[in-house]
Amino acid sequence: MSLTFVLGGARSGKTRYALAEADRLAAEGGGRRVLLATAEALDGEMAARIARHQAERGPEWTTLEIPLALPRAVAALQPRDVAVIDCLTLWLSNLMHAEAEIAEETQALIAALHQSPADAVILISNEVGQGIVPDNALARRFRDEAGWMHQAIAGAVDRMVVIQAGLPQVLKG
Template sequence: MTRSILITGGARSGKSRLAERRALAPCGRAIYIATAEIYEDDVEMAARIAEHRARRGDGWRDLHAPRDLGAALRASDGDLPRLVDCLTLWLTNLLLAEADWRAEVQALVQEIARQRAPVIFVSNEVGAGIVPENRLARSFRDAAGWMNQAVAEACDEVWLAVAGYPVKVKPNEHTF
């Protein structure tokens, strides 16, 4: 049985919609673990969250885990699939809090191995543009790529979202 899935892709590539479909597939109900830190003045993020919630409709129980994702996974590990949306925002929160993000990612990887109910992670591709001039942006994109590799290795399936459709990355029948 597939227990852990990573869906990665660029902005607005349909990652969340694919993840929602997959999370609801077994029984029409799932747990949504949001990682967005909600700041009072962030109108863009508030609009995006409202849009996601409206689209998801019924059948969801919502959790909020901007920092302690491991605890949220442990607490929610029951009968329902979980959707974590998204890892890139979780990493951003860790970096802003000056947490030891490498240690946190390693701990998440260990947590993934312990899960019994399925968990679907959404993450962002941020490394396929021109090298950013800003040093912080370069560090972030390195961290995000490193995290994606670590989580991909821990997951049973990895998919790349392109224009709303999933391209299979892992497992892959091609001999490399």
């Protein structure tokens, strides 16, 4: 089992990088490609965005929409699966909206990752802590929770890659 964390800003190329890596690993191992999608189509623009991403991935990908129960979905992966989680910051937003305990959910995800029978899981997230301090309490809490979650995930994976302007920089592994 390999665990890779891909972190970058909006439109940095992190999803393209993660999907290419997953395609390579699935081709080598003969496994199923699984996308665990955390986004919800709550408006027309997001529905169109989700549809565009599904079309870009193609039919060889199995997409599971998992807005909240990510640890359970990771635990249910099958041997030889190569999974991409897209993305942790949307999952965090969903958890905050559901008033879930973020640290507990993060630890449950890490435990599921380490127990999963899948060949590989690639986790994608948005770096949100490099900008200015947000002007409201909710945005500051989101930024803080994302930073703590990212630190926990980075500590639990084999490989950590930061993407900037489409260029990967390996920080770990």
